[in-house]
Amino acid sequence: MSDYRAPVKDMRFVMDELAGLPELSRLPGFEEATPDLADAILDEAARFTGEVLAPLNRVGDKEGCRLTADGVVTPAGWKAAYKQFCEAGWNGIASPAEFGGQGLPDTLGVAVKEMVCSANLSFSLGPLLTTGAVEALLTCASDALKATYLEKMITGQWTGTMNLTEPQAGSDLALIRSRAEPQADGSYKVFGQKIFITYGDHDMTENIVHLVLARLPDAPAGVRGISMFLVPKFLVNADGSLGARNDAYCIALEHKLGIHASPTCVMAYGDAGNFGGGAIGYLLGEPNRGLEYMFIMMNEARLGVGLQGIALGERAYQQALAFARERKQGRDALTGEALVTLDKHPDIRRMLMLMKSRVEACRAMAYYASGLLDRAHAASDPAERRRHLFLAEFMIPIVKGGGTEMGIDVTSLGIQIHGGMGYIEETGAAQHWRDARITTIYEGTTGIQANDLLLRKLMRDQGATARLLFGEVQATTRALADSGRPDLQAIGARLGEALAAWVKATEWLAAEAGNGLAGPLTAAVPYLHLAVTVCGGWLMGKAALAAAGRLDRGAGDATFCRAKIATARFYADHVLPQAVAYGVTVCSGSGALAGLSDDCF
């Protein structure tokens, strides 16, 4: 089993230098987010996640959840840890103060979320889904529903779930068949089966608030006929106390590759007949706008899943580093020393640096995107809000796609560094890899992120947001070139080549879109990888410049700053060159696939 120590130094550095926390705390509503408060929160979250949540990670994997006659039972220690989590106020850290949250910027919340995910991904999913449901209620619930449900969900006294998927409706929500019938009292009876419902049932709280996508009787077909309903596990009386058990039950748990301690439920609504058929539910917002409300939460949710990949990469890096520093094996190829620890071998150092640099690049992207979201919410100028929202929304598929694919690669390197021991489950390295494997699938697969980047984020403003980013990358390239430091100049040279590939690929896509979608859609995922690679290199380059500045000023931790520059240099040499390769692939378009008949597979 491995310890987890939150990388507070890097988190703080990224917040300050790349996400712009100091400026953020000058925005209206974020005045409390001072450097001192940020330090206090990060330190306390680091302690809590390291001491309370991290030790439960392996236990959860081994025990998993069990479905009993009384519902789902979580692993030993889960319930107590959740209670502590809520009591410390972690659940509502970025939720509005008026409903019991702490109202802090996402840029702070994101670091806390990363820590929770690193420590225990299965645990983190309950609060993640609850936060999503809270966002939905804030967006579209009536005041009465808000008054009944919001505060208890923000404090974590009750949890929330999102019910989208059905057996025939996965990525394609147009196929949803669950239905809702209006009742005389203004409520609805909800019928249907939902699958893959995270924390659909558990024993940590006395109530669970399900948000369920379903169709009204007169709803149009397809995605424009889906409404959103609130279906509580227990009905809530006028005085806030719990009433009758609703007809919403977990009828099976999935047996998954990873995240064993996160109950993935098959949920049946309205099947048991508690009220003569149908689960009692309440319409959220207007009819037929359910999917729209769902998409409002999508930015936060996808950023959150991107963070999961980063969090698992960080945890795997820490574990691999600890193992490599402990395990003695082989002769030092350079000095000839007879028996050295693994971390002295050049290829192990290469793998460790590959892990470290890719995690840090993705963390930089995620926190940067978070800072953009905060500005999109809080900036006083509407044009500035819009610009930041567009930039944030451009970054979201990059963070989600990039962070999760990186998470799988980096946790795999973690196993590799352990050698044969990595393949033994007791070591714990394999769990991170198994856990990471879901992240490129849920909340929209990597293919869906790529299509979102291409068809929506890139094309909706004819590439204007992309050009804004290109300008930023270009400015960093120039600053690196002008730095007078050979290591920074080496980074700048590679970044310039990578940016040129990105610009060229973007121009190719714009031109090609006129010839139909076959080429762009085949190129979408390679284009996403290209964008991820360049954005990571850009922010690592910016970080290296900031670190060099701190070294010049004698400010901060010199070892950290030297490491940051070396890590950025490694990324430039070992990761950035791939951008050029992705660019070639994008611009080859559908050549290889065009006209390929089905019998060729």
Place this chain on the structure above:
Amino acid sequence: MSDYRAPVKDMRFVMDELAGLPELSRLPGFEEATPDLADAILDEAARFTGEVLAPLNRVGDKEGCRLTADGVVTPAGWKAAYKQFCEAGWNGIASPAEFGGQGLPDTLGVAVKEMVCSANLSFSLGPLLTTGAVEALLTCASDALKATYLEKMITGQWTGTMNLTEPQAGSDLALIRSRAEPQADGSYKVFGQKIFITYGDHDMTENIVHLVLARLPDAPAGVRGISMFLVPKFLVNADGSLGARNDAYCIALEHKLGIHASPTCVMAYGDAGNFGGGAIGYLLGEPNRGLEYMFIMMNEARLGVGLQGIALGERAYQQALAFARERKQGRDALTGEALVTLDKHPDIRRMLMLMKSRVEACRAMAYYASGLLDRAHAASDPAERRRHLFLAEFMIPIVKGGGTEMGIDVTSLGIQIHGGMGYIEETGAAQHWRDARITTIYEGTTGIQANDLLLRKLMRDQGATARLLFGEVQATTRALADSGRPDLQAIGARLGEALAAWVKATEWLAAEAGNGLAGPLTAAVPYLHLAVTVCGGWLMGKAALAAAGRLDRGAGDATFCRAKIATARFYADHVLPQAVAYGVTVCSGSGALAGLSDDCF
């Protein structure tokens, strides 16, 4: 659960066009390997693996093996399947006829091995280890030991194991502590604990022949003091009947990420006291040459593990393709059709082609290497034998490193195509990925393959073998350019760029080696990836030329030939460009790591 149908067409095509089976069957000793016999063997192996072994794959994963008071018990159906496997003669297909084998070329054996691994990797490991042990006995056993053990191991009546690893000695075998004491009768008493012993115990055969690395009392330290001993589970009487139970016991089974049905044993030798301490063993060959003997088997063993990656990639491809053809989800982005099967979506097609092209490229490399090994054994001219051996040995780390890394990537794509269903264990897609994860570790990690390629295979003849290969790739590049077909010319253009990157990187390494090993050792794995990428592109290019030739002549299956050309084109557009990126990384050397202090991690 998925079916498995051996890709006999591709196997046969690769054997004929790339491994040169027709010429091979004219070499002395291989006269029986006629096209008709090849067809008969492949068809029968396809039937056996598809009908008998493949259905047990998921059962084995679920049940795993159990350690009982009577030893290890394999999953339901295992014992019967193994009996059928041996009775059909599959175990000794490439072993010498004088000891009961079939004496066929490896080039045929390799296809059968691939099928067995695809159908059931856990099952395949017993015969794989047995074949390795047979090779060792052929190399260095006395005639008496050969007479007692060989035939029963070749027919599969008894299985064999290899005992290298100890808790403190993994990749570094110099640290082996197991010891052997000479006895008055010429036998030895062996003492020690070995870990990660595949099929160290099981219930499929009445006896197991352990090959154990251990030290003699007067042995020098390090790898030059290791001897190899044969330690049977049951002693063998003069008449061939079984005698006393030897002091060689499985004392624990590892709980692994994958290959659950392959028992990975902790073996204790000489601890139980059956003979007053020590297991009875027999020295194989000369004292202190154990590691040398082990390395003689290494080519076959590493080729075999490379094949495992290919086999799992193929199985995952078949499963993903079947799912994508069945599952309806989403609107056709090109035609607008409302609800289409997954395989109509451009990104799913891209993933399927990425799987297919990478599997076929690696299969081509493995079978090509096998053909080289056959020539190295059977060619009449000693200079030709040596040239083929050097080429084969150059290809081995490329096949092992490339096939296994590909296997992990491609089985991961298999999960991705399944979406959320891929994360559910019952689907079976996840098993291939878990099973594949060991292949980059055992029989030498990818890092060890890379060092082998660089420090031994590349440098031992000052790059002469590499230049021979460069010439071959260059010839294919030229033939593609001269083909007059635009699709082949497009492949040729990419291959030419990739080759240039490989040549440049090789020259850089040769020059850099003069400055010490830091640069080359940091670049080793990127260099391996570079070599894998180019060799794969080269053989796919050759395959495309051969397929175009067949189309021109109206010979063979036109759909297959068109698919082969399209697959090669896809590889050229989507995989080959990465060669250039790896080249940049190689030539950046240790820049980023040089002088990086330990506290920077």
